[in-house]
Amino acid sequence: MTPExxxxxxxxxxxxRLATVSADGVPHLVPVTFAVRGDVVVFAVDHKPKSTTALRRLRNIExxxxxxxxxxxxxxxxxRLWWARADGVARVEPPGAEPVAWLxxxxxxYAQRPPEHAVVVTDVHTWSGWAGS
Structure with missing residues (x-):
């Protein structure tokens, strides 16, 4: 599969699935909803139930x-199997960032209730993947 x-x-x-690593080298994997524009992936901390909005994924990215x-x-x-991977460098932005519109x-x-918490913007440097056919 080509990068495109x-x-x-x-x-x-x-x-x-989003993979992050803590400062101590402990991996963390969670599912995320996301949007893509070019080589940028965004996701946000939204209203779905969580124990806190100070999430481990955000601490790890920091x-x-x-x-x-x-x-x-x-x-x-x-x-018919396939997978696609995006590797990049992420940054946490404040609530209300423009990429929320992408989501x-x-x-x-999200049309009825846009994310109101942190937004994570990732600049992807490598796209890779595989498909069974």
Whole structure:
């Protein structure tokens, strides 16, 4: 899969897994909703239930901004399997950042209640992927 094909598959996915690493080197993996424009991936801390808005993923990014996202598709017909990965450098921005509009455009759930907390913007430096056919 070419980098362009990987970016297209990733962009079309509805959910991805975000991998971060703490300052102590402990990995952390969580699902995220996201939007893509060019080589930029954004996600936000939204209203879905959480124990706090001071999330481990945000602390990890503050101490180590290298992140990885993975989106994939599974099918019992393994010729239809695929995955797409985005590696980049993330930064946490304050609530209300312009990329929230990207999320609102992708997810109708955000139209009624846009994310009101931190926004994470990732500049992707590497797109990669694989497909079974």
């Amino acid at each position: 094909e990987a970016r297209d598959r990733f962009t079309a996915a509805r959910v991805a 101490s180590n901004p290298a992140v990885c996202f993975l989106a994939d598709g599974y099918a019992e017909d393994w010729s 609102v455009a992708k997810y109708e759930q």
